[in-house]
Amino acid sequence: MNLTLKVWRQKDANSSGKMVSYKAENISPDMSFLEMLDVVNESLIHKGDEPIHFDHDCREGICGMCSLYINGRPHGPKRAITTCQLHMRSFHDGETITIEPWRAAAFPVIKDLAVDRSAFDRIQQAGGYVSVNTGGVPDANIIPIPKVIADEAFNSATCIGCGACVAACKNASAMLFVSAKVSQLGMLPQGQPERWSRVQSMVAQMDEEGFGNCTNTGACEAECPKEITLTNISRMNNDFFSAKLFREEKVHDHSGGGE
Amino acid sequence: MSEIKQTFNSSLGKKLIMALTGLFLCTFIIVHLGGNLFLFKDDQGYGFNVYANFLTHFPPIEVIAYLLYLAIIVHAFYALILTLSNKKSRPVAYASQSKSPASWSSKNMGLLGSILLLFIVIHMGDFWYKYKFTDTVGFKEYRTNVLTNQRTVADFKPVDPTFEHSVTTVNDEEIVRVKDLHAKVATTFSCWWYVLIYVIAMVSLSFHLVHGFQSAFQTLGWTHRKYTPVVKFIGTWFFAVIIPLGFALMPVVYFFQSISK
CATH class of the missing domain: 1.10.1060.10 (Alpha-helical ferredoxin)
Structure with a gap:
């Protein structure tokens, strides 16, 4: 799968951020959403760019650490799962995916997609x-x-x-x-x-x-x-x-x- | 005292005020619709005019009426306060449109409420203000023979400008002289764009109540597996269908009567 990602990038809590587009290429439909971001981050690191900062921990849907507002829905388009349980087969080849941090005054952005909860x-x-x-x-x-x-x-x-x-x-x-x-x-x-x-x-x-x-x-x-x-x-x-x-x-x- | 202040300044306290004033307004519109059904009675406005006179001259109803105006103001004022605080809770908006499933009416209560507030101002300006504070509403004299129940109607011009109403009996004839609000209603609803305003307002009322009525119960904490479906049924069919439909029929029927004349 080849995808276009529009990701919120923000240096730290005091900076203002903006949406940046990235290409996610050769993504397996069996990957979880977070694994897809890992792949994108690897290519960013190889290019010498700053990787996308996002929260994650257990990666099995019980810790509550992963977040991400994906295409207008928290944890993406599926019901009753967390982002780590969301797989790339829920998207189609060539899709543009918008990824934003949780937005709330009480949840200030720490960096990129990670917020302080x-x-x-x-x-x-x-x-x-x-x-x-x-x-x-x-x-x-x-x-x-x-x-x-x-x-x-x-x-x-x-x-x-x-x-x-x-x-x-x-x-x-x-x-x-x-x-x-x-x-x-x-x-x-x-x-x-x-x-x-x-x-x-x-x-x-x-x-x-x-x-x-x-x-x-x-x-x-x-x-x-x-x-x-x-x-x-x-x-x-x-x-x-x-x-x-x-x-x-x-x-x-x-x-x-x-x- | 500060304890009570603290309760009503909390997020839940403000919602409690919204729910209680909202439910009070819900009970009001039942009475309002019921009384206004006189408009559908073919009696040259006798029933409606006597009812309007009763509402404006019976002291307990006067008191409740002012409570009602207060409830409207408080409901709108707290809605504004809550909306502003909700806006402050998300200073940076999402770039993508929310796709979370939620009913349209629940997301647009502020818009619907604003339409209704504007409508209430127009509506009260038309009838309530003109009835109570101006002399633009004429008078009618109804002579009813109490034995045969036959009634004759005539325009009436009071000598004293402060005259409001009278009920007198001559032999077997009861003479009722009242302000002719019915004629005011008929002329107002003969104008098509006025009818349109009323119909739009009643559509807004429908959407406002389909969410609002059951939402008030949720806010008060009155949810129950047995009774919540009943509340939702009443909120949908009675408050969001029958009541707005009944109200909307009044201008529509009077409009078609005016063009058929």
Whole structure:
């Protein structure tokens, strides 16, 4: 396969970038998208050019590191996969592929296609944890949890924090990510002690990071490589309003740490 | 106090305001459509004019009306604030057009809402303002024999300029004198481009509500496997089809009546 790539090149966070065209020649349809970029980078290195900087790690769709906004869609044209799971057979010979970094004020570009997603880490640190007592190890299944609840919590927990929801959202909203992280703990008995403080702290941190507001378009749900559903956002909203408007417990001070 | 302020200044708090004002406006249009069905009654405007008089002179409705104007302003104002903050969240736009699947109406709520706001200004300027604050609306006198239920209509010119309405009874005849908003409606809707404005606005209303109604429930956190399909059904068929269609029929029917005369 021979392809034309239009890639966003940006020297560093402080420089302005631009789209640059590259030829990708003799690409095997069985290559993954990232392997294709590896091949292009090799030829760039041979020519003495700066290789294209992009994020990647596990290359098996579980780490959430790879990103790339490919032809107007995060992680490319296929449903429910990450970019490392996208193969070149999903494109046709001679196609022009536009590759851009995630675009959000909260995700500043570090270099070329790599963005800084530590905003997500700070949201997690604000409340995405449970308190665990020290002492003897408790029995594994000592707390009964209905199967449907356990499944639903696990579905939320499959979020890999890649940021595709933010990239797909027309408002660059992070609500799908935050709601998955709120839900995965809020639905389980172990997550109850911090349930009301967690949702408030994490939403407060999300707002502070400068993400946009959800308008329920559903683009995030459609682009999520782990198929996290909009139901999570609804659940987060419910918990948030419940915590803010109806709970009488002392409201969390958003300092981040648990007592 | 600061706690409440913090709640409504958060992203979710602003969305809560959008959802609640939006749903309030949804309940209003049901009443508005219901009342305006009098326009389809062939009684020379008696029912409609008496209804219009009731709306503008019954104190509890006056109060709700001002709450309604407030809700429209708040809904539009918060939409503007949220849109500006959303724009700020993506300072550098994508070079490629987004191909993520999302409904057209959900991506164009701002445009649709702006059309509707403009329409509300035109619409209220036409009827509400002229009815309440000018003397461009004439009067009609309806004489109904309460025994035979026969009714005669005549134009009425009040002596006192502050006259608004009267209900008097002479023998078995009930005499109702009210502002003739019905005639105002008929003349307004005899103009084709006015009818067009109304129809465009109602198409916008349809697309605004097909997303807006169910979106409000999602924002409030009221989703449920059992009830969400019901909410979506009501949002689509009742709020996005029946209501805009009912409203749009009024100018269209009056237009065709005016050219057939």
